[in-house]
Amino acid sequence: MSLPIHRWFRYSAGFAAPWVEEVLSEWYIQPGQVVLDPFAGSGTVLVVCDSLGISSVGxxxxxLVARISKAKLLWECDRFRVGAFAAEMLRRSQGQKPDISSYPSLIQRSFATEVLKTLDSLKSAWLSLQNSSPESELVWLALTSILRLASRAGTAQWQYILPNKTKRKVIHPIEAFQRQIETMKSDIRWMQAKAKRSLAQVVTGDARAFAESIPQKIDAVITSPPYANNYDYADALRFEMTFWGDVAGWGDIHEAVRRYLIVSSSQHSSRERLKVDDLLESDAVVPIRNELSNVMGRLAQVRETHGGKKHYHTMIGAYCRDISLVLRQLRLACKPGARMCWVIGDxxxxxxxxxxxxxxxxxxLAAGFKCYRFDKLRDRNIKWKNRKHRVPLKEGLLWIEG
Known part of the structure; x- marks a missing residue:
């Protein structure tokens, strides 16, 4: 993604900013109305709304993703103050005595020794300067965003870091940091020429229970929830969280992140020790209970024939329960007649x-919305090589109104 502001941090889960702008235009969303993204990610919908002068909530x-999203909305900041903060941080970093011995194995293996020492010096300098100012947070984002550029570790699909695989192109952290600061200063200038101030709000919280924290009534929703495809969204930014000391390893991810997310991975459902009967007895799944029960039963049977015995049966049940709870919150938050677009896959x-x-x-419909339609965008899982199954899948837009 090369669009201003959006490019400050590359987060794989999301959709294109120009498409969001198209949807808002088709719906004739105007300043004074409010747009919501209940799975805001790194803030694509919010930044687009800011550029159009439209209020938004994420x-x-x-x-960590919420913090990144909030930082992107600090584009009102004086770009020269950002540059000055970054320059002072670089100056202070030269006097630091780096100590990389306490970094967990993931970080030690992902960087050359001298590179990690440089990053540690930059981190220590930022910690010595940090305050509540916008420029402090933007420089934090700049340093966070270059970690993968400076790492020698490869990256798998969906941002999983692979320390055992090395990549060819590695950028020195000082060079990457200086480039990022200049990019951010340029983007701030660009955004300030388009909009007067940010009209966005980010709520760091659970999409299953957010309605009371939003005072405005919502006119439109654009979102893409986690897919029920066993991707562990909690683990996507473990690399960055480990560098900053938010977690020490994979074992910390559940308590730090995963338990706050809707269930979309077998790691989550197994850790929560979810029970089939409890999930099916939830009133949240009543409209689909019979069909869901059949699918969960088949998954429980197939599971016994696989060595890993993954908890897909409870994952699917919990996913549907959680999505239902999100929809109930959306019904409470939205005005009558509000429109929603969900990017979703089977x-x-x-x-x-x-x-x-x-x-x-x-x-x-059970939550109180009136009608829907689904438009397929593309086929998925149709190239069978190295696939675990040959069931054709699709991705598309679910339009909901009411």
Whole structure:
């Protein structure tokens, strides 16, 4: 992504900013109305709304991702103050005595020794300067955003870091940091020429229970929830969290992040020790209970034939329960007649098909919305090489109104 502001941090889970602008235009959303993204991620919807002078609210449960989103909205900041803060940080870093011995193995293995020493000096300098100012937070974001550029570790799909694989292109951290600061200063100038001030709010919280924290009534919703595809969203930024000391390793991720997210991975459902009967007895899944019960039963049977015995059966049940709870919150938060667009895909864990978009639509009607339609965007999982199953999947737009 090369668009100003959006490019300050690359987060793989999301959608394109120009598409968001198109949807808002088609819906004739104007200044004075309010747009919501209950799975805000790194703030694509919010930044687009700011550029158009439209008020927006984002809800994000991942604490680091929410912090990144909030930092992107600090584009009102004086760019020269950002530059001055960064320059002082660089100056102070030269006098630091780096100590990299306490970094966890993930960080030690992901950087060359001298590179990690340089990053540690930059980190120590920032910690000595940090305050509540916008420039402090923007410089934190700049340093966070260059960690992967300076790392020799490879990156798998969905931002999983691979210390055992090395990449060819590595940028020296000082060079990467200086480039990032200049990019941010340029983008601040660009954004300030388009908009007077940020009209966005980020709520760091659970999408299953957010309505009371938002005083405004919502006119439109644009979002993409986690897919039920066993991707562990909590683990995506473990690399950055480990560098900053937010977690010491993979074992800390559940308490620090995952337990606040909707269930979309078998790691989550197994850690929570979820029970089939409890999930099916939840009133949140009543509209789809029979079909969901059949799918969960099939997954429980297939599970016994696989060595890993992943908890896909409870993952799917908990996912549907949680999505239903989100939809109930949206009904409380939205004005009558509000419109929503969800970017969503279906799922087939262990090759058992789950019609996710159909279930979400039925749960939306049960929550009090009036109508829906689904437009397929593309086919997924149709290149069978190295795939775990051959069930064709799709991704598309679920339009909900009412």
């Amino acid at each position: 809800v994000e449960a991942h604490p 799922s087939a864990p262990y090759g058992v098909y789950c019609p996710i978009e159909k279930w979400i639509a039925q749960l939306a």
